[in-house]
Amino acid sequence: AQKITQTQPGMFVQEKEAVTLDCTYDTSDQSYGLFWYKQPSSGEMIFLIYQGSYDEQNATEGRYSLNFQKARKSANLVISASQLGDSAMYFCAMREGRSGGSNYKLTFGKGTLLTVNP
């Protein structure tokens, strides 16, 4: 079974609108971390936002927020007020177990290609 599932291969959004990118995960660990990375066409991996399994509040970083629903095992990324520069591939990733040691390993989803239309 896939540990990270991103069901939307591609998404389109109009500039200035909000968009939600879906991510569901599968783990039996009580402690874990969820990450979102952005990969523009230039290829680099850019860290966006992090949510810990024990965090009671949803993470936010500027225009990015993470809609964390622990019981449903989902960690959707919400981008508000989309900009043309947001067009990129977006990856959801999970670290299982507590931070440290071999638990630095990340498992990635297959990604969602977001296109922002003017």
Next chain:
Amino acid sequence: NAGVTQTPKFQVLKTGQSMTLQCAQDMNHEYMSWYRQDPGMGLRLIHYSVGAGITDQGEVPNGYNVSRSTTEDFPLRLLSAAPSQTSVYFCASSPEGQGELDEQYFGPGTRLTVT
């Protein structure tokens, strides 16, 4: 700080050739790792290291070797290149002691083609 650097940026190999992808970081991070990215597959972990002298296998280790003689460097060796190793390779590093946010810093990637 240069962050995480990778060389070369591009490489073409013939089947059976060997080569080493270089990765270095100047942030004194203990944890380093190698991922490969294939179309439609996301990133998959090849090998990782939690400190100098310590390495372990990830999800797709076959055909690759690593060593970690210093904190700064974590080279990835392809022993006998195969077309299936055509991919984009990313090196990443992460410090300890960040608490739960063990953000990984990625290098710019190496695009490898094996013919």
